Amino acid sequence: MNAWIIAVGSEFLTPFKVDTNSLAITERLNAIGCHVRFKSVVGDDVQDLETQFRRAVGTVDVLICTGGLGPTEDDVTRDALSHALDLPLEEQPAIVEAIRQRFERRGLPMAAINRRQAMVPKGAVVLENPRGTAPGLWLARDGTSIAILPGPPREMIPMLEHVVATYLAPRSDGAGLFRRVLKITGRSESDVDSVCGPIYTPWSHAAIPIATTILAAMGQIELHLTATALSSAAAMAALDDAVGQLERALGASVYSTDGRPLERVIGDLLRERAMTISVAESCSGGLLASRLTDVPGSSAYFDRGVVCYSNAAKIELLHVPPGMIDEYGAVSEPVAHAMAVGVRAGADSSIGVGITGIAGPDGGTTDKPVGTVAIAVVTAVAARVQTFQFLGAREMVKFQSTQAAMNMLRLLLREPPPVRLH
C-alpha cells in the first residue's frame, strides 16, 4: 500500500510553520506496511485543493487529508472534496445536533457558522471527533481510500488511529516497515556510497526487501535501512544481517547502529572503562564541552573544560610554554598536544583533549587558512595528534572540530590496551 498526505492551511505556506501532522501519520501508516509516496501542502483555496484531490484519487491506495474542516469561510476542505468527487454536500441533522450539544455542555449557544461542519458529501462515512466540533470523513473512489481529518493534532491523532485500525489495517497484507540507522564519521558521502552501494543495491530485491538511503550532514553520514516484512522478527533478522555487512565494509568509521549520537557513544565508552575526561578548547569555543555534557549523567566522567581564546589563557590555565606558541604558532600540533596534556594534568583525568584552530571568517593565512584545526587526544600512555582542514562557515568549523575530536577519542578508546612493560 502507498499513501499521499495532504496538509491544508495557508499557515503552512508562510516562512514560519511547517506541517508536522504528516510525521505522526507516516508513523501510523508505516506500522501497517503502508509507505508514504507523496506529501502536499495546499493553502485555504478551494480550487487548488480540488485539483490536489483529483490528482491523488486513483493514484495512491490511501489519501489522508488534514485541516480545513473548521467552521469559517477559510475552511474549504468539504467543498473541495465535494467538487473533486462530484458528490453534493448534504447537511446531516445528527451532526448539527452533536455540535449543538457540544456547545451546550460548555454553556454556549452554537454559532450559526458551525452548521457548515455538518455538511457531508453524499455517501461519505462520518468519523466522530471526540475532541472537537469538526467530524472527519471517510470514503473510497477509484481504488483510493480517502480519510479527511481535522488539523489540530490532539483531535486528528485519535481519529487517525480509528481509521487505521478499522479501515486500513484489514486491507493491509500484514507487512510492516522496520528501520535501522548506521551513523558514520570520517568518510565522505561518495566514499560511503562507493563502498556500500554494491552491498545494499541487491537488497531492494531480496525476499525481505531493504531500502537504503544515505543522508549527509555536517561531519557525519547516516545510512537509513528500511525493511518491509510480514513479521517483525524476520525484519529484525534481515536488518541485523544488513547492518553487520555494512559495518564490516565500513570498519571503524561506523560509530553507532542504534541511534546514539557520537557524544553518547563517547560517554558509554568512558563509563565502561571507568575513565574521566577534561577538554581544552580554542576555536571550538566550548562546543566540545557542551556536547559532552548534553549527555545525562556526564558528570560521572566529565571533569572540566577550559576555553582559552587568548594566548594568556593557554599559558596560565594550561601551562602551554610561551616559547612553543612563538615557535609553532597558537594553531599547531605541539600547542594542541600541550593543551591536552595541560588540561589533563590539571584535572588529573584519564584523558585530555586539546583543540586549536581558525574558525574564521578572519584569522586565516596562506599557510594556515580558515578551517585549519589541530587536535590532540592524550592518555597516560598514548597520544594522537592530527591536523584537519575543514570547510564551511564558523559554526561548521566549530562543529566539525568537535566531531573530529570525539572520533579520534573513540578510535583511541576502541584500541586494545597497550602492553605494559612494568
Next chain:
Amino acid sequence: MNAWIIAVGSEFLTPFKVDTNSLAITERLNAIGCHVRFKSVVGDDVQDLETQFRRAVGTVDVLICTGGLGPTEDDVTRDALSHALDLPLEEQPAIVEAIRQRFERRGLPMAAINRRQAMVPKGAVVLENPRGTAPGLWLARDGTSIAILPGPPREMIPMLEHVVATYLAPRSDGAGLFRRVLKITGRSESDVDSVCGPIYTPWSHAAIPIATTILAAMGQIELHLTATALSSAAAMAALDDAVGQLERALGASVYSTDGRPLERVIGDLLRERAMTISVAESCSGGLLASRLTDVPGSSAYFDRGVVCYSNAAKIELLHVPPGMIDEYGAVSEPVAHAMAVGVRAGADSSIGVGITGIAGPDGGTTDKPVGTVAIAVVTAVAARVQTFQFLGAREMVKFQSTQAAMNMLRLLLREPPPVRLH
C-alpha cells in the same frame, strides 16, 4: 507571482524528518512579493518526480526544487527534469573539472560517480555552488521559471539568494511582503500577547496592512510583523512605527528588532564599551562560551571560559572557597557569585559570569529541583545574582541558562554608568 516548492528526498517521507528548506525559500520569495501556492515532497523516485515537474510547469510562475542533486543512484532530480521537459542530459566538462578541483583542494581523488553531477539538461543555465559539488540549474518553460537547487541548506541558501536577485526580483511587480522581527526574552507568550494584542490587532485593517504572528521558542518569544505594500519605503515606515509601538509597550524585554540573536547583541554591547568577558559554567557545560564564540570576531572580547563540573575544578580554577560549597551547596547564589568573581579575576576581564545549576535528569532535590540555576554577572563596580527555575529536559535547561545569563548581562550593560565619587 506565485510559486511551487518541491522537496526531493525519501527521508522526508519517513516519520523522522520534515523538509524545512521550504521555510527559508518562502521567506526569500515573499520578500519580492511572490507567494507560495503549493509545496510537495517526493521521494527519490524518478517517475514520481517527473510527474510532479509536469504538473508544476505551466501552473505556477516559479518552481523551486531542492535535493536529489548528489552523486549517487538515489539522486534522480537531473534525470526527472530531463524526462519531464524532454531535454537530453549532456556532460559539461567545466563542471567535471570544477568538481575535480574541489576534491583536489581537500587532497582527495574525485570519485567516478561524481561525474553524474556534471550532467546538465540541454539549454539549462548552470548555477555555481560555491559550497558543494552539486551545481544547480536554471531554466524556463511555459511561463514557469525553474530553479533546481541542492538540498543541504548551507549550499542551497546562497544559490537561492543569487537566483532571487538575478532572475526573480526583476520579474516581480514591486509589491512585496516586508518583515520585521522583535525578539523578546524574560516574558511568557501569553504575557506578550496580552500586552501586544490590543496594539497589533487593528493593524490588519490599516492602509498598509500588517499581519502579526507570535512564535514561542525555548527561552524567547518572537513577534513577526509582515506588511504588504507596493513600495519598500512605505512598508518600512509602517513597520518602523509598528515596531516602535511594540517596543514602548514591552520595554527592556525586547532585545533585538533587526534579527540579531542574543549572543550578537551582547557582542555588540561589549565591543561598543571596549569591554572583555570571561565565563565560568557548571550546568550549562560550555554552551554559554560556545554561543558567545559563535559570533565572528568574538575573540576581540571573549578571553576565556571555564567549565567546572566537579567541585575540585571550581575550587582549583576559580578559587571558590571550599567552605562556601559546604555551607550553601554547589548550586547557590554565593557559589555563582564566587565563580563569576574568580573567572573575572583570573582573566583580568571587564566582566565575569558564573552559572551553576541542576540540568537533570538526575541530581534534583526537594529544595533544589532539576532546573534550579543560580547565575551571577559581575563587573568591577556591579554585581547581579539571580536564581531561576527552568522547565524542560536537560538541553532546554542548558539553553535557558545561557539565555538568562546573557539577558542579565544585557540589562546590566544597558544601565547608565554608575556615578563615580572618586
